Amino acid sequence: MFERIVLHLRLLWALLFLLSVSLAAETHPLCPQSCRCDAELLEVNCSLSQLSTVPSDLSRDAIILNLTHNKIKTLLHQQFQSLRQLLHLDLNDNLLEVVELDAFLGLESLQFLDISSNDILVFLDFTFQDLPALQHLNAADNQLVFVSRHAFTGLNSLQELHLDACNLTAVPTESFSQLTTLRSLHFHCLSLTSLPNYAFHYLVQLKELIISHCPWLDALSGNSLLSLNLTSLTITHGNLSVMPYLPLHHLVYLVSLDLSFNPITSIQGNLLGDLLRLQELHLVGGSLLRIETRAFRGLVNFRLLNVSRNRLTTLESGAFQSLTPLKTLILDNNPLACDCRLLWMVQRRVYLDFGRNLPMCSSSLHLEDWSFLEFSDTELSGLLTCQQPQILNCKPQRVKVNQGQTVVFDCIAEGDPTPSLSWFNPQLRPVSSTGRIWVLTNGSLEVRYAQPQDSGTYYCLASNAAGNDSLKVSLQVRPFLTSRKSTFHLGGWIPSSSPDVNGNHELTFDFKTLLIAASIGFLSFFSSVSVCFIFMFLWSKSKGHIKHTATIKYVPHSTVSTSARGNGNYMETSRFTMKLL
Incomplete structure (x- = not known):
């Protein structure tokens, strides 16, 4: 009897032991041998474990999975299907080359995905379609050369995207059409030479755009940032030599602008006023x-x-x-x-x-x-x-030149700081640094091929922070002299001559010019008539029947006659009429 009781007790203890083991297994999920698990945080840390594949015996309750610094090359079909509670997946610094279709199937709750520092070349269509809750995607430092048009389909909640250190030579504009909720976009170390028009026009919710370390980026097209309502724009470590005023002007909500480490030489006046809310540059x-x-x-x-x-x-x-x-x-x-x-x-x-x-x-x-x-x-x-400017050659200058000559007026000033020199024409308008009348780099005024309308008084203004000084010069241009002028007003055809004070275009010829022109016209006319006579003579000889008599009628002056239809008078010019008998 006693032995039977002992046997029953042993059986009872065995059952209790098995039950305790079972309860412990449910309370403390299994942890892969090469990983460290935190039951309270529901975190599985397999970092630096020399893994070549994703472990298969992962807890279904895990919300954080760290697979960084391993040797994983491929994410297989339905690799994470059982991890439906997972919120954070980090695959940074592996050897990833291929992400198979449906690799992320089952991760409906995933919010953070890091696949940076890998060897991925292409994002194919629907790569991320099973991640509807994903908010942050870091794909930096890969070898990406192509992003398919529907690669980001399904990312309906994505807020931040990093596409850094890739081999992309163009902005994947069409791919961005799926990211209507994106608010932050990072480009880094791309092989871009310019930003084309409408590069980001699908990203209507984008607030932060960061483009950095693109050493060949030297231009932004005028409409490259159109449709964006950015609050922060960063374009650093590029090759921009001028401020991109035109692409920026519509960004009225911009608060912070960073253009550091670009070879920009100046910030011009009155060109940033459209950025009404700008606080930082x-x-x-x-x-x-x-x-x-x-x-x-x-x-x-x-x-x-x-x-x-x-x-x-x-x-x-x-x-x-x-x-x-x-x-x-x-x-x-x-x-x-x-x-x-x-x-x-x-x-x-x-x-x-x-x-x-x-x-x-x-x-x-x-x-x-x-x-x-x-x-x-x-x-x-x-x-x-500071020392107020002083023009050294302060005596007024009066110069008379013939039409077509070139004249230079010097304006030399000293002061501290060095004065800036400006010239104004007789209408008191600033003279530019281009054109026939222009300001040389040394501050002198040059009038090339002077014309009578250039006559007048020009002003040089030397100015700095302490004040200014001025100099006026006078220019008189003598027009060409001609004898026995005959003026022709051209009605229908407007020549490339300069207009007079009344706005009429005139051409002037002397008697010698008219005589030469008339002689040339007569010789041309006489030559034409001679050729006609010779041709008709040869033609009649070839027919074998010679017309012996020719009557020639010449009307030397213009005549006025009335048309048979009664439509009015018409002018008949000089002509030859020839009749063979």
């Missing part, structure tokens, strides 16, 4: 030589300007719409000339943040390697000074 490490007056006119919310590591010698307060909103000005590592043009910075140094490195004087010998912000107000009044 970063242009670090460029080739900026000047920021013109009114460069930021219209930017009433402008708070931060970062132009460090450029070639600026000054930055005048006139570049800004208002100094009140400006909070941060980073200007270090520029060859600044410390003169009166920088006084406004000293006056506002209490309100401005100049960053970690203060701007230094580099092109002023007496202040070299000094920060002008460290001087007291009394010291600065004698240090940051």
